[in-house]
Amino acid sequence: MLKVQNLTKVYEDGTVALKDVSFEVPDGQFVAVIGLSGSGKSTLLRCINRLIEPTSGEIWWNDTHISHISGEELRRARRQIGMIFQHFNLVDRSSVLTNVLSGRLGYINSMSSILGRFPEEDVQRAYTSLARVGIRDKANNLADELSGGQRQRVGIARALMQEPQMILADEPVASLDPALAHSIMRHLLQINQEDNITVLCSLHFLDLVQQYSTRAIALNEGQLVFDGTPQEIDDDKFVEIYGREAERIG
Amino acid sequence: MSDKNRHGRSRLSWRTVLIILVIFLLYAYGLQVTKVDLQEPLEPRRQENLVSLLRDLAQPDFFSHDTETRNTAVSIHMPCPGEIKGTQVTIEGREALMVPNCATTTQDRIRISGEGFQPNADGVLAWRPIGATTSRRLADFKVSPDGQIDVTFTMPDIRPTEEAQKIEIVEILSRRITGLSDTTMEALDKIVETVLMALMASTIGTILAIPLSFFAASNLMRDVKAPLAGIMAGVILAPIMGGLGWWAANSAAQPLLGLIGQNLQFLRTDLGFFNFIGNFIFVLLEMMMQLLPLAIALIGALLAVSLGGRFGQQAAMHMAEAPARILTFALTIGGTAVLFIIIAYSLNWINLFGIREFLPEATAAQIKLFAIPGLVLGGIAGLLSLRASPKYHYAIGILIYTLTRGVFNGVRSIEPLMMGFVFVIWVGLGPFAGIMALTLHSMADLGKLFSEQVENINQGPVEAVTATGANFTQSIVYAVVPQITPHYIAYIFYRWDINVRMSTIIGFVGGGGIGFVLNRTINLTAYSQASVMIIAIAVVVTILDNISARIRSRII
C-alpha cells in the first residue's frame, strides 16, 4: 500500500511542481497518472522513490516512511520499487544481460558488484526475465544494438530483476509507435495481474488509459484534480484536467 | 523607431573607432617593448651565421663515413715576424700559395690559391693548434674541374706565438658510408627513452587521475550531502587512521625494502640479456614498497571518512534532537580544531612568508601552540552549527568538487618545464625526474578532461541504476564507467603524444630523454648532430600523432 500525503515539491528555481498532493494506492492496482505536459507527473513518480527530494509531505510505502529515510534504508526501499523510463535509460555500451543484472545491484554487496560477480541464480533470473519479455536471444547484444521496443523490454526486465512490489513507469511508451506501445503496455498489464505488482504509470493517451488502467489520477499544475476510474472521465472532467483548448481525440 | 536606430548606429561606429585606436596603440607600444629591429637580421654577419646554421641543419649527421683524405700543410705566423709576403708550398705536384703568410690580428683575411688538386673534390681548410691532435674547421671549398682551388678565410682566435702555426688544406678524396653514426645511435637510444618516459607518465598519470576525476565531476558530487556530525567525524578520524595506516605500512615496508635490496639484486645483474626485465621487476617492487605506506594511509583516511560519515549520519538521524545537537556541537569543535592544526602545520612546514621564525622548533610544542586558536575557532564553528538542525544535510560534495577542480587547474597551469626543474633538484638529473614532472602534469590535465567527460555522460542510466537501489559506488561502476571508458582510453593516447613533445622540452632542464641530448648538441654548436635529434623527434611525434588520432577515431 502506497500512501502519499500533502506532497509538495518546489524546485530550486521556485517552480511549484507538486502542490499538496494526497492519494492512496492499495496493492495490485494499475494506476494511470495523467495530465498536461509540465503538470508534474514525472516529479510525482520520482518523489515516490526519492530520485527527487520532496519539499514537504509524507510518503509511506507499507511500513516504510520513504520520505524520511536515507542511506541503507533508502536503498532497501528502492529495491522493492522498479522504475521504467520514457527514454529507457539503458547503458548503451553494456550488454543487455549486464543491463538487466544491474537491476539486482540493491541485493548484492559493493565488492562483488565491482568485480562484476553476480550469484548464479541472479544470472538465471536475468535470463528468465528476458524470456518473459520475449528477448532472451538478445542477451549478449550491446544495448544500443536494439530497437526502441526491444530496449523498453530490457527496461522492464531490469525492473523485474528487483522482484518489485511496485513499478513506477514514466511515460513508458511515449517514444514508441502505437503497435509497440500496446505490446509494452500488455507486458506491464501482465506483470500487474500475474505477479500482483502495483503499477503507477504516467500516460499521454486516454485510450491507453482506458484500455489498461483500473484507476486514473490526474494532475494539473501540480494539483490533484481527478481521482477515479478511467470511465468517469467525461467531457467536463476532461476540460478540468486538460484545459479548455484541448480537444478530445482518444 | 528610425531615430532610435540612427542613434544606435552612431554609437556603434564610435565604439568601433575607439577599439581600432586602442588596438593601434597596443601594437605601437608592443613594437617598442619587444624591441623589434629590422636592421639586425639583414646584417651580413648575422646572415652568414644563419646560412651556416641552416646548412649544418640540412646535413644531419646520420651516417658514419670512411673517408680518405689528403693533407697539404702551410705554415703561418702570428704575429708577423717582419716583412709581409706570401708562402708557396709544393708537395707531390700540388702547389699552394698563401697570401699573406702571416697575420697581425685574428680578424685578418687570408687567401689560399693553388693547383694540381684532385678535380671536383670537396675539402676543408683547417687549423691545427700546436700540439693538438684534432683540427678546427675554418672554411669549406670545392676543387674546380681543372684542379684549382681558391679560398679565403678569417684568421681564427689564435694566441700570438713564436712558433709557426699550421693551416691544413684537406681534400676529401673518397667517402664511403660505413654505417649509422654515433649520433644516430644515440638519437635512437634516447628517442626510445623519451617514448617510454612519456608512456609511463601517461599511464601513471591516468591511474591517479581516474579516481580523482570523479571527485571533480559536478554531476556526481552535487548529490553528496551529509549532516555536519558525519562530516566532522570523518575529519577527525581521517588523520588518525591515515597516520596509523602510514605507520603500520611503513614499519612493514622498510624491512621488506631491505630484503629486496639484499636478496633480489641478482635480478638486475645475473640475467644477462634479460637484465632489463629483471631491473623492471626490481624497480616495480621497490616502487610498490615505497608507495605502500602512502597508499595504505590514503585508504585508511578514506575508510575513516566513510566510517565517520556513516556513524555521524546514523547518530544525527536516529538520536533525539537534543543529544544529536550536543554531538554535532562537540564533533564540530574537534573537527575544526583538527583541520586548523593540519593546515597550520603544513604552512609552517613550507615556511610560508617565513613564519617559522616566530614558532618554536619542536613539533609537539608547535601543535600545542596551534591547538589553542584551533579550539577557539572550533568553538565559534560549533556555536554556528547550532543554528541549523543537526539533521540538515550539507552539500559537502560541492566543496570537494571545488577543491579538486581548483587543484587540477592550478597544477595544469604550471609549466611542466618548471616541474621538471623542481624534480631534477629533488631526484637528480635524468629521465626519472622527467617522468615525475610529466606524471604530475598529466594527472592534473587528464583529471580535468576526465571529469568533464563524466559531466557529459547521459544521466539517465545513472538515475535508472540508482532507482534499483544501487549505492554510489555501484552506480558509478555500472552506469558511469561504461560510458566513459572509451573516452578515457582515447585520452591516454592523446596524452602520450603530448608527453613525448613535452619531454623533449623537459630534457632541456635535465629531465632526460632526447631533449637532454638536443640541448647538449646545441650548446656544443654541433648543429648537424642537433639536426638528427630534431628529425627523430619530428618523425616520432608525427607517427604517434597519427596512431593516437586513429585509435581515438576508432574507439569513440
Ligand SMILES: Nc1ncnc2c1ncn2[C@@H]1O[C@H](COP(=O)(O)OP(=O)(O)OP(=O)(O)O)[C@@H](O)[C@H]1O
Ligand atoms: N530540475 C528542475 N528544475 C526546475 N524546474 C523543473 C525541474 N524539473 C521539472 N521542472 C518543472 O516542474 C514542472 C513539472 O515538471 P514534470 O517534468 O514533473 O512534468 P511532466 O508532467 O512530467 O511533464 P511531461 O509530460 O512533459 O513529461 C514543470 O513546470 C517543469 O518545468
Ligand SMILES: [Mg+2]
Ligand atoms: Mg515527464
